[in-house]
Amino acid sequence: MKKALIPLALSVVLSACATTQSSTQTPAAAAKPDYQVQTPATMRDASGHPTLEQIMSDPQWIARSPQQPFVGADGQVYFWQQRESSELYDLMTVKAGKVAKVADQDRYQHVDGGVWQNGRHAYSYQGNLYLQQQGQVRQLTGTSDSDSDPQFLSDGRIAFQRGNAIYTVDPASGLVRMLASVELKKQPEKLKEAKGYLETEQKKLLQWVDKKYYQDPKAQLAEEDKLQAADPTANPEPFYLGEGRRLVELSLSKDGSKLVVVTENDTPERADKDIMPNYLGRSGEIEVRQVRQRVAEWKPNPQVFTVIDLKTRAKKDLALSDLPGIDKDPLAKVREENRKAGYQVEPFKGPRAVHLIEDWSGHQLPIQWSDDGKLALMLEAEDNKDRWLVTADLKTGGLTTQHHLHDDAWVNYQFNDFGWLKNDSLWYQSEESGYSHLYLKPWGGKAKQLTHGAWEVHDPVLSADEQSIYFKGNVKHPGIYEVYKLDLASDTQTALTDLNGMTDFVLSPDNKELVLTHSKVLSPPELYSLNTSGGTPKQLTHTVSKAFEDSPWIAPKIVAIPSSHTQQPIYAKIYLPKNFDPAKHYPAVVFNHGAGYLQEVDMGWSDYFREFMFNSMLASQGYVVMDMDYRASEGYGRDWRTAIYRQMGTPEVQDLKDGVNYMASKYGVDKSRVGTYGGSYGGFLTFMSLYTAPDLFKAGAALRPVADWANYNAPYTANILNLPGNDPIAYHRSSPIYFAKNLQSQLLIMSGILDDNVFFQDSVRMVQHLIELHKTNHFSVAPYPVEHHGFRQPSSWLDEYQRIYNLMQQNLK
Template sequence: MNIFHQTLLSAVSAGLLFSSSLALAKTEPQTWDVTPVAAKAVYQTNPAIELTLEQIMADPDWLGRSPQNAFWSADSSQVFYQQKRAGSELRDWYHRPLDASDNGLAVPLSQLHQMGASSVEYSADRQLQAWVFEGNIFVRKADGQIIQVTRSNTSFSDPQFLTDNRLVYRQGWTFFSVDLSTGLSSELISLKTEDEPKAPAIPSGYLAQEQHKLIEYVAKTQRSNKEQYEAKEALRSANPAMAPTAAYFGKDQQIVDASLSPKADYLLVAVRKAKPRNEKDIMPNYITANGDIAAQPVRWRVNDFKPEPQRLLLVSLTDGSQYPLSYTSLPGYNEDVLAEVKAENAKAKGEKYKSSKIIRDIGLMTDWYWSQSAMRWHNSGDQVAIMLKALDNKDRWIATVDFDKKILVPQHRLQDKAWVNYAFNDFGWFNSSETLYFLSEESGYSHLYSKALTSRKAKKLTRGTFEISDPTLTADDNYIYFKANVAHPGIYEVYRLNMTNEDTEQLTRLGGMTDFTLSPDEQKLLLTHSTNLMPEDLYLMAAKPEADVVRLTDTVSDEFKQLPLVAPQVVAVPSSHTAQPVFSKVYYPADYKQGEPRRAVIFNHGAGYLQNSDLGWSGYFREFLFHNLLAQQGYVVLDMDYRASKGYGRNWRTAIYRQMGTPEIEDLADGVNWLVDNANIDRNRIGTYGGSYGGFMTFMALFKQPDLFQAGAALRPVSDWAYYNHPYTSNILNTPDIDPIAYERSSPIYFSQGLTKPLLINAPMVDDNVFFQDVVRLVQRLIEQEKQDFETAIYPVEPHGFRQPSSWLDEYRRIYKLFEENL
């Protein structure tokens, strides 16, 4: 056991150990532990150090540069990872042999193509491994020999092995196969968003007919063109050396995705009507290299965007035939799922809505938030599973294909009256049987299910009040490894489900946040672990329970290790509106119980659906350090995972459906009461702040409950949800044309008349996520309402996530000043 291991285990034994092996699939649903818990200090700190804003908001390289994008070598003997170059945005690759004693060595530029990749494809016998490096395709044989398949400045992607061990890859939407034994590269099929070419014919119309009849040159040219076309088609049909005919889907169409069978007999293709860019959506950039104002294109607003339904087609590579796969076999494909919403909005306008069957728009479960393919072939090539969603966000289906009848066969339906989550949609096939595994929130929490194609219903494999993610199936189908927050909602450990007896075993007991990657030989786990007080580093353990954990990297700076940081306690704040408590971080000053009642700040995390009151290292590390600074100066800080946050189940997530800013502010009010009752806080000395969704919450709190806080700072805030993007907003509020009530109920601009306390608004001007327009419109509204208790700071060169240390420092100086002057 090395010193890193000893240090880590000392932190765990000091308060983060939980119950042993759990037979999750065979027990009643469990209840989370609500005992306050906190990460323990790991480093020898210097209590004399006082934090400063200048230090906190400096380039974060001073904290250390954690490993990123780590993955295993093909032989499972070492790991590769990237590390940010000091003072630069560039990343360098390092390799760390498992038997080394340091952080590893830089990989020479000349050898980068030999590493492999985090995403690799294996042949059926797992003797060949393929990956992409800088747009080119590489293959590694079992003996370690590397074959470079392509060498081009053109980008290739998606390597895939066929059942006959040929390698397939694509350039654009043209699929190529390579016989690795002969080197022959063949075009399998090319997908075209054009009309299918036809043999030249005499144009219609009187003048064209007469021209062809009277002018011999025209008639001769027409005959020649037709003969050449027919000759080429005859040659293509008769000669096996010719490339096959392309598949045409029509002009003005867009290919969403395509997936090839491992037998190369069929291709699944999803297409939709191409949508031109909305010319209205631009973002002025006032600080440019040439001194001009640049009008940069940005995303659609939810008010303007209507997603196009997708057509799903089965294409035969044998004869080029295309078979449309109708959605009519999917249960609920024509339900009017928004009938109640439409009726409520119609009533508000003095109208009546009559519900009727409606053909819903449907497409693949692919979006900006989901990376895996929604079309998953069984390794035999005999079955394919497709994950589909209704574009109204209320249904998700898994279906297979009957290749004889050319129809979809529904296997599973997940319906949610609010919206189907964009997380927890992993699915796939067991390797040795025609059985699906998938995640589903249908029980209220993300759990594992399986479904054999011969079964009518899916089988639930895990159960309890916790969330499962990142399932990884072993090649022999014996285990599914996963991450879950079983014992406490803020502590994520690694588990595995034994498919032989359906028992679940706990593998890690580290506390905090732990992610994993199973090694290619499936004997080891590469762990990425952190706590509230310790940024991410890499660890190693055998892939079995009770195995020792060894630290592979130590990238935290000596400067950071000396900081006397406050370990926030994760507490369960009782809710006056739900049975579940609001899990929250609380930062206490060392002497918070002494003297008169103190002042406090409540932080509102961004993203809405994000968990920040866990025990891992926070993406809000600047805020974490700022909260430590406030605690050093006598403040108490509360950081709440209000309703809508990730990690607490479906009901917690969907509480904001059609009422964003209502349950979250109720939770903030419970947080205020908890501070007063439990942390010696003066009710009249509490402020709040947050960015993005947290900025929106600051608006709603100060506008709708003006007596709750004495001051607030809204950073890069949403003021009107009709101006935000479609994928996120339409899930929660539907769309403005269907559900204007939800938008008016949820947008701060409709409640700005309630402002009575000091408000700081900080807005980046080149924000392509929450447009600067959000702040401009709200400020004009406040001016017209003759409000005086607000100030606005603008940041001309900053996007949604600030990049310049000077901007971070200016922003937090203003926030600090707001609290100092008003609390």
């Protein structure tokens, strides 16, 4: 049975941040919703600031912000919104100046995604295919199968994927036909030949045996093949690609004549031993849950790229040997360094495994066809040191590298968008200048850089007429993201917004409108509309509660802290007490954001909305609070991102030292009364700072922390530290558990027992190690039995942050 596409737990985008600039664009007033924005009673302390219990309560008290906006075929703006006091979401629309819920029975008519062509919209909804045209919606398929990935073919048909097969549907007649299917097994032996001595002699000696078992079947098979070839209604024979493979991707050319099939070895992605216990399951017994594989046990899985001519049925594997540098070992010096240090390392075995680029932003497929049938792919080495933008010779399988990006550290898992223009030029993103920028490569010509500067291009979208590329960028300040339009003919870049905050965008299908998701310091995300030709944005939603708006939040200021290790400053948020007196001495708390590669210090609404409110509360009680984009953070270019290569925890702690010294010199912070806290990567940094710089913080709270990177996942960790079998030095240098003996301050460790991202086992191992190191008087532990990596229960959030608050009060005040 198909599952209905009802969002049950869309990621909450509520967060908090601060700005130091005001907008030069003043949006028009918001549309009025048909529902009333609820203003719940707010728990406040004596100063009027929301209490910790209020801060950690269900975030709906802040806002029910719009999520995943899009413009429908009718030109109206749609978005998802969490239902009041529920985990369920409703589809909402903005129409005639009002926000209203879309009726459940009408949802199938308003679906994001799919493909557009000349006013036609083909999309998949609940596993069936639909066509929207001239204001009418037609259902094209309706089976128990799941139909996905529609595309318009050059002859007007719509192709789509069903399982391991490609089908087409003719919108005029409604006829659905199989175009091609892939079988991941050996091709069956249709005609069995005689085998062995007895069988061979039997065939030679007895005419009846020869006729019945060999000649008649051969004639029957020939007749069937002839009828199959002559019958225009027959389904094509499957393409057999061998045993032991699994399908990764299917990609059909725009004329429907060629198919790219990407496969890999069908090896298990986890082992039976990769499990964790659930103590509070439904059964009342200890339940076992499957979890991911660890990087220490991960092995490369090379992909094979097969081009199939659907007319001639010819198959050809792409020649990955044509990729420049594929046979070279980028870790040769690293292996030698480890060998000299006495470690046994795995020898290099070339050529390196290759796979489709895995862009974590998920904007587009890494296989792109031009209108005239040219094939381009974005490939990467499994070690993520090389990225190739290639075009393929569909007859020979030969590859021509149009662009090669090498990074001694790792190629970013963002900034990998690319595509064709009708003149056979390729546009693409690259960090080769040190920052993510746009490039244009004419067919047979030299690439040209289109955007320039010490800032980053995010989320590029090519206009339908291929004259422009829209993108988000932090051009005027690392923490301000506006929307820009790049004219490809003149290389002219125009700012379409000047809102001074965080602004994301969605381009309407007719390319006439931008739907903006914009936020500021104390303002959660709201939707705005803007004509692509320019003008003033019009606010579409107003979802924040009056209780939140009326609260006396302390907005952080954004500062550029001089670095003692780099030319670039370290951007940070500083929260100051309301009646800050530079003559006084203050305790301080440092919050460390998670993920590593994430930008927290911007002028929009942060993903860390609870931490923002907690930091504001601390400041209201006399603390100075710092929230830093240490090296490794997003938004500051390639060198800032890769500073942690093979040394996670070293540059970041250096930056934290600079931050503490800055607060001491500028804001009267008493360096003997500074604490720190953070979750995930931020918890890891709590460990590393307390262990490797014992005098820096008097107390620290490590939430869901990484203790040993060998236990984390491969896609993230292997980028930064290589593999444990290749580079044990990097893992020993970067894993807190190897430095725990230096703990002198007070440490609080808090983890969810059901955490399937950073395993609870990491905290268990760290605790046992601290016990063996006789650190009894220096640490405490709080496990959370029902929580995963991202906590869900308000009671857990409250307990966790009450403990952090108590830790700071007891050690810093």
